[in-house]
Amino acid sequence: MSWTPDQPIVSIKDVHKSFGPVEVLRGISMDVMKGEVVCIIGPSGSGKSTLIRCINALNDIQSGSITVEGQEVHDPKLDKLALRKKVGMVFQQYNLFPHKTALQNVMMAPIKVLKQNRADVEVRARALLKKVRLEGKEDSYPGELSGGQQQRVAIARSLAMNPDVMLFDEVTAALDPETVKEVLVTIKDLAADGMTCILVTHEMGFAREIADRVYFTDKGVIVEYGPPATFFEQAKDPRTRQFLSQIL
Amino acid sequence: MKTLSNHAPVKGHLPVLLPVRRVLLSDIPLQDRLFNVWTAAALLLAFVAAAVGPSFAQAEAAPARSIAAILLEWTPSLALAFGFNVLISIFAMAIGTVMGVGLGILQVSPTAAVRKTAWVVTQFFRNSPWLVLLFYCILLIPFKVSLFGVSVPFPGWIKAVIGLSLPVMAYMSEFMRGAILSIPTGQWESASSLGFSRGQTMREIILPQTVKRVLPPWMNLYAVLTMATPLVSIVGVNEVMSVTRAALSAEGRVDLLIPMYLYILCWFFIYCYPISALTSRLERRFAVKL
Numbered sequence: 001m002s003w004t005p006d007q008p009i010v011s012i013k014d015v016h017k018s019f020g021p022v023e024v025l026r027g028i029s030m031d032v033m034k035g036e037v038v039c040i041i042g043p044s045g046s047g048k049s050t051l052i053r054c055i056n057a058l059n060d061i062q063s064g065s066i067t068v069e070g071q072e073v074h075d076p077k078l079d080k081l082a083l084r085k086k087v088g089m090v091f092q093q094y095n096l097f098p099h100k101t102a103l104q105n106v107m108m109a110p111i112k113v114l115k116q117n118r119a120d121v122e123v124r125a126r127a128l129l130k131k132v133r134l135e136g137k138e139d140s141y142p143g144e145l146s147g148g149q150q151q152r153v154a155i156a157r158s159l160a161m162n163p164d165v166m167l168f169d170e171v172t173a174a175l176d177p178e179t180v181k182e183v184l185v186t187i188k189d190l191a192a193d194g195m196t197c198i199l200v201t202h203e204m205g206f207a208r209e210i211a212d213r214v215y216f217t218d219k220g221v222i223v224e225y226g227p228p229a230t231f232f233e234q235a236k237d238p239r240t241r242q243f244l245s246q247i248l
Numbered sequence: 249m250k251t252l253s254n255h256a257p258v259k260g261h262l263p264v265l266l267p268v269r270r271v272l273l274s275d276i277p278l279q280d281r282l283f284n285v286w287t288a289a290a291l292l293l294a295f296v297a298a299a300v301g302p303s304f305a306q307a308e309a310a311p312a313r314s315i316a317a318i319l320l321e322w323t324p325s326l327a328l329a330f331g332f333n334v335l336i337s338i339f340a341m342a343i344g345t346v347m348g349v350g351l352g353i354l355q356v357s358p359t360a361a362v363r364k365t366a367w368v369v370t371q372f373f374r375n376s377p378w379l380v381l382l383f384y385c386i387l388l389i390p391f392k393v394s395l396f397g398v399s400v401p402f403p404g405w406i407k408a409v410i411g412l413s414l415p416v417m418a419y420m421s422e423f424m425r426g427a428i429l430s431i432p433t434g435q436w437e438s439a440s441s442l443g444f445s446r447g448q449t450m451r452e453i454i455l456p457q458t459v460k461r462v463l464p465p466w467m468n469l470y471a472v473l474t475m476a477t478p479l480v481s482i483v484g485v486n487e488v489m490s491v492t493r494a495a496l497s498a499e500g501r502v503d504l505l506i507p508m509y510l511y512i513l514c515w516f517f518i519y520c521y522p523i524s525a526l527t528s529r530l531e532r533r534f535a536v537k538l
């Protein structure tokens with residue numbers, strides 16, 4: 001079964017996931033086409049992080065299927081490396097490697113994992129740092145950077161692997177209101193370049209602006225989804241409306 | 249040195265927040281309060297007094313050599329023997345560290361059987377008296393081992409090195425386990441989402457970050473190990489305690505006993521004190537920097 005770009009790049013079908021006796025995902029389905037930007041919103045504990053982590057196999061699932069470019073993510077025979085090359089992930093807590101400079105953080109995976117030539121990687125890494133507007137910070141250690149700067153290094157680090165899909169899990173949640181914007185601008189640039197993005201976010205204005213579709217999750221199910229205009233203006237489900245009224 | 253200060257002597261107080269560096273007695277770790285330049289000087293003074301005092305008293309009574317002169321005479325042999333202690337400590341530390349790092353990594357293995365075995369080995373050697381471990385090594389390791397037709401001799405001092413490296417290994421294993429587990433899981437997750445394998449993550453990302461945490465207890469362990477080297481006198485190695493005993497029996501003078509052992513204590517102190525001083529400095533620096 002080979003994947004063609006007219007099929008969903010990420011396809012999630014009836015996924016169930018439990019942590020012990022607690023069922024966190026209770027039948028989630030979602031299709032994302034290449035180049036689409038999808039936002040997932042929902043109350044705390046509704047399983048947003050769990051879902052996004054299942055997409056790049058950081059969590060396993062009990063039943064259902066998740067494919068990325070037609071490849072089953074939870075196939076025990078899956079080549080994890082092949083998956084990780086396709087899917088980049090950015091975390092709320094940045095998780096930069098503190099003993100490496102910004103440039104080294106970006107260069108590490110292409111050199112060690114993809115075994116690419118160091119000189120080529122460095123040229124690309126510098127270009128990526130420039131793209132996330134961090135020129136001049138190449139030799140700074142994560143501890144010397146602000147939260148927003150660290151998060152942009154983390155984005156550049158993921159991009160260095162040339163992923164086809166980027167996952168963002170509340171990447172601005174730990175930031176000051178002023179620095180949130182600089183990270184959102186970076187993601188917007190990415191989306192404009194045609195990167196497929198799946199974002200968990202609490203930034204409703206941002207979701208409305210860049211998303212092709214917004215999904216609302218509650219208690220492990222997708223309650224409702226739709227293009228931002230209809231979703232935010234004419235939500236049908238009372239749970240969605242209640243959530244939106246609280247947050248907007 | 250006590251100064252008036254309205255700051256509570258909180259541990260981990262950020263120095264950057266303090267306008268002036270004020271030292272409170274209670275701020276100084278007990279270790280530093282006991283072992284510092286002043287106590288060292290006092291000790292040395294006591295030693296000189298003990299060594300020189302009696303010799304003045306006996307000066308007219310008997311033409312016996314002064315204690316100081318005797319100590320001086322024995323100094324070259326004692327120094328050579330002490331060098332042997334240092335050598336043994338360095339070898340034991342090197343072997344123990346390498347094995348301990350490996351064992352520590354096994355202690356966090358995802359395979360339960362490996363993890364548990366490493367834990368048992370660690371706990372066993374960490375909770376055995378060092379002297380007993382030494383005895384076992386001396387009894388169990390043959391004089392020489394034939395490997396592929398090549399016979400490797402195992403003299404007593406090498407057995408002693410192996411014996412001492414076992415507890416070092418166990419302590420090191422615990423330090424490593426603690427340090428590895430103290431690295432936030434986010435580091436593992438981001439590495440794995442970048443395609444790093446478990447081994448690569450360990451080597452490239454986790455282990456380098458543990459160095460800072462393990463360095464101070466590792467240095468402390470080395471000082472403790474050095475102070476434990478006199479234990480190997482039981483193997484008949486010419487280390488400093490054996491030579492001291494030999495010297496004492498050769499001189500046959502009761503009044504020499506205390507000054508001679510005090511002299512040896514000073515040697516150990518002078519060697520180990522800088523290490524523990526540096527350790528506490530590193531500990532304080534890392535405590536603030538994290």
Ligand SMILES: Nc1ncnc2c1ncn2[C@@H]1O[C@H](COP(=O)(O)OP(=O)(O)OP(=O)(O)O)[C@@H](O)[C@H]1O
Binds near residue numbers: 024042048
């Ligand atoms: N490793 C785990 N072990 C056990 N339970 C977990 C684990 N990770 C998540 N959970 C549980 O799964 C549920 C969903 O968690 P998840 O992190 O996916 O929520 P979320 O929607 O991302 O919430 P938030 O907005 O607070 O980040 C929570 O009840 C949480 O306690």
Ligand SMILES: [Mg+2]
Binds near residue numbers: 048169170
């Ligand atoms: Mg979450």
